Amino acid sequence: MAAIGISGLVKRFGAVTAIEALDLNVGAGEFFTLLGPSGCGKTTLLRIIAGFERQNAGDLHVAGRLANDIPAHRRDMGMVFQNYAIFPHMSVFDNVAYGLTQRKFKQREIEAKVSRALELVRLEGYGRRFPDQLSGGQKQRVVLARALVIEPQVLLMDEPLSALDAKVRVGLRRDIRLVQQQLGITTLYVTHDQEEALVVSDRIMVMEAGEIRQLGSPREVYEDPANLFVATFIGTSNLLGGRVDRSAGGSVVLAQGARLDLPDLQAADGTELRLALRPEHLTVLDDGPVAGGLVVLEGVVELVSYLGSQSRIAVRIPGVAEVVEVEAPSAAPASASPPGRAVRLGFRPESAFLFAAANGERVR
């Protein structure tokens, strides 16, 4: 049985439709991420589930029970907010105990539960501190403990890491994932950070303009994007224009001139295409002969960005609107290219994602 079931859900704000006829099932114990750019409806969906907003149509089931009419304070869901929402006038202990006091637990039980929860988020001994004595990361841990201590049916997290520094963010997202696996709690996680989504999730729902663009495991959405939006929103994609043309050998001709042969291409001749290439699928070729089957693009180095062990090389290719980005080990000679040097890039045709230019749908 699904922990959360959503069917035909619609949410409008005045004339604006935030969510369009959405169906969704989240399994028990799953770490489920709603990913999308701001304004895509992901936070609205989370707030509907929490009971802070009311849908215009459709049903919400929690653990098999219709939850549409349950007020927010009886939904039994722990929520972690973007900007902490820590109660500034209460100690760490009182913050975490808040939901337990409301549930009329005995004082001894409360103390035991709170100290276990603080241990879980690695804040043992912080009970008597006040929020203004905590760092951002610590505040977010308190709030996580506060949400978990009531043993909710579902944990809801609304961009919980976006207010934190990069380093704290990486540490905390690992902790969140570990705690979630340890407790086996169904978790709905909202973020606009695709890297974060890839790292923590069991499944990711990519949203745009209130609709689902793709739903799948992190590996699926990265390695097998369903459409141009997902290919560009998750990870880096280099985009090349092209057209289906089976007239003279091969099946695709790129706007820049190269030809590709893709026998399994599902599109009629003349279809305008967008071709997406991950940086790791492109290699900088040396001056020697080109290995068989590689498609070659010729261009000029515009900028080399040093990223540590890897470097990212931006190459300007005539006939391609955006610069093409390639990754190479920093030790490789290509990473020492001065701007202006002519380079040849190669890729295997089967590594490319192809989308119909008209609607962005995947054609190969």
Add this chain to the structure above:
Amino acid sequence: MAAPAGSRLLDLWTVLTLAALAVLAIFVLWPLANVFTASFYGEFSRSFGLENYATFFGSGYFRRALWHSLFTSAMGTLLALALGLPLAVIAARYDFRGKATLRVLVLLSLISPPFIGAYAWIMLLGRQGLVTQALAEIGIALPTIYGAPGIILVTALNLYPLVFLLVHGALLRIDRSLEEASLGLGRTRFQTFRSITLPLTLPAMATGALLVFLGVLSDFGTPALLGENYPVLATLAFTLFLSEIGGNPAMASTTSVVLVTVALVLILLQRWVASRRNYASDAINRPEILRMTGWQLLIFPAFAWGLMAIANLPLAIIVYTSFLETSGPVFLQSFSLDSYRQVFHLVRGAIVNSFAFSGMALALIVVVGSVVGYIISRRDTTLTRVLDTALMIPYVIPGTVLGIGFITAFNQPPIWITGTVAIIVAAYFIRRLPYMVRACASYVYQIDRSVEEASINLGAPPARTFMKIMLPLMAPGILAGAVLAWVEVINELSATVVLYTGTTSTMPIATYSQVLAGSYGPAAAVASLLILATTLSLVLFTVIGGSDRELTV
């Protein structure tokens, strides 16, 4: 579709919003509607029409009162700007000793009611004034303080703090980098001040100026004591009402409507200015504090402390003279507690009343104001927007007009409370409720909505969330609102003077009638008690709330 999720939550706040609107309808709209209607029933013909307005604008007497009101308000505003602006710049931008003391003194001159200032200036510069007589002995005749000059002087010295507080706040909120950018682009410090700093404080300046204008316009005490043969709208409405009582309050109502109209135009103008030019930004880097150099070292402190001395002189004079032996309006040279003995004997009731009425009104203001302040800043519905706008009305209505409205509305069933304690408490409550609402709302705006949602999410129903989370976080706002409301309520004169009867007199009424009766000693003693009550609450506020808080309107 079923009722919205958390419909009980919506219901609670909707019910409270409707209740608040009902209170405003009964205690603001109904009295005003009475005054408004009465102004259209002819003074002589008793028929519905514009007869009274024809009388008003056709008679030089009424037109003069309107002109007097506009003139004193405009000149008072100009003087307040001339005093408040330089002081704000000096205090906000210069390395100036005693800023904390300065702030307290500024607040003190704001919160002491203008009629006390008026009375003190009469004692100094009036016909039998100390200064007047001292100078007369050496052959110098001072220009008269009665009429326009006195009203302008007293109200400006009382209200310049509004300009100071707003502009001072705005100056501190200008991010340092803006001015540094201008300096970096080659402008001199003075050019930068003129082209960057001053324009950025313009909205605050405009708001301050309009608040001062409104303050002078609605003031009753100052023109009542200093006006003599110089009627303004507020005093005129009162005199007309007293002479017309029992008959037809036609011209008093007409005068009131003219007064309210002027005030309303001003407040709309202020809202328009505020909405059009709002550069609100929280300074990340507070502005640089400059060192005073050359002539500044002499002029700036002299100006600031000179102004403090003059603006707070009335308080010192009153407290001092309250301990002098008197004979009618003449102060004798020896100290005595006679004035206080007389006061405790004669007007003990007024003292008790003042604290009782103000306490009751304050309790109502705190309870209703904090809930309403929360509602208008959190629940954005058509109803709450109506409530927000309706709350501006009691703020704009001069006390005299509200008093006249109360008497005409509540001297018959269903609400027959004229002459009772209830009518005075109701007037205090409704006049100062907006202070509390504003103070609370400004704090609620600073509390992130998700804090409240977190509490609901953890299982606390809306009402409990309000008590456990919102009220403690709003506490500083409630305290600020309560102090401000208390100070205003205990010093209230303009509505009380219309509403009181023999048994419901208050300290301001006692002061006012003692001054009019020429008993300057007892007047000084009651006024001193008022000053004490006022100052104590300010001290209390500073101690509890921390000195950093700003009292703003």
